[in-house]
Amino acid sequence: MKEPEHENAEKVLRKLDEQYQKYKFMEFNLQQKKTRLKGQIPEIKTTLDIIQHMQSRKGSSEPMETSFMMSDNLYAKATVPPTEKVCLWLGANVMLEYSVDDAAALLSKNHNAATSSMSQVEKDLEFLRNQLTTTEVNMARVFNWDVRRRQAAKLP
Template sequence: MEADKDMIEVEEKVKSYAGIPEAEFVDDIDAYMTLETNSGEVDKVLKRLDEQHSKYKCMEYNLLSKKRRLRVQIPDLEMSLAMIKFLQKQNESPSDLEMEFLLSEQAYVKATIPPTDKVCLWLGANVMLEYTLDDASELLEKNIDSAKKNLSHVEHDLDFLRDQFTTTEVNMARVFNWDVKRRKTAKEAAS
């Protein structure tokens, strides 16, 4: 029971893995507009809220591109892992393996591969390293787990970011409506 309580507290603390600032919900608009930082200046407040909204849009764009990269990366890693496992099985047989490799779009070449216990993996930034099949398999499994975890974090952050969009948009509407109401009251008082 105590462990469940601790887990809930940890989950509540992790609002955003990417450090996205939380939008403050304006509950009492009259009190909010009289704060020293706002001093009743509607244009100033709306501009600040609009800037915050734009920052959230930029963060969303970055998270969506990261999500797209991870969604492409995970199947590639899984295909590489499947190939490693295939090579491990083929390593047990003494015969050569005949395969077709993609050179470019619609261009394949046939190759004969002798049994091997080593494979080269691209690590990125034009770096390739040679690994044993077991080490390569271990590395790819670790990378797949890491990529899936990162994808989960990105999706969590996108959900959190959508909440921040909504809160900011509601705040903007409330400030605008407060100004309309204030102007209407001032106009009626002047009449």
């Protein structure tokens, strides 16, 4: 703020605006990640619950009756024979076969990682909100200072 008076407020406001835009961009990316995690965590938990149910029926020879989702509002009933293997979608059109125990371990690890990531995203968003508020306040203060300075310069 100690540079020549006519440019100084504009430069500071430009820098603050640039910083503000960076924070908004980071906030947007974190919000997208949060939305994605909000969808993934329940899916992982549901799949983990099913795998754990299969583990509990491991020694049984009775088939398991279930209904599964074929699309958003369409479910089908199925009879699943006892099995030691399950197939999991990993994403990018990739499906792998796992033993029930390995699938449970993988899903538990993924659930813990997603929950931890969600917690970190929440903390990061809170930090960014504070930074955005501080930057907005600083921009307002610089602008008001410049207005007062210009008004004082006009007075005789």
